[in-house]
Amino acid sequence: MAKLSGVFDGVVNEFKKVAWPTQKELIDNTIIVIVFSIILSVFIFGVDQVYSTALEFIYK
Template sequence: MFAKVRDYLQEVYREMQKVSWPSRQELINNTILTLVASTVLALFIFLADRVIATVLEFIYSL
């Protein structure tokens, strides 16, 4: 059993060495882009929800 675990971990280590890791600047840029895109999407969903709620309140008040 321990031999299988050892072999698995060795394979994982070898595969991780093949990974093309991003540079620090690429990581920072992608993180900023993700945060901005998430914020914009959240604001859009919030505003759409408010508009729909307002329209429904108007319709139900008739």
């Protein structure tokens, strides 16, 4: 039981060292991730459409 208690104490100590983001940083970073994900999705969709059209043209 003492080992388990020592593990939890270590976890608590490590969590105290973490530099947690402020609410503004969290919101800003979340918006950046969402916007980048949308942009990347649109790009992949566009490339897929170009390849699909090219292959359709080649095989017809």
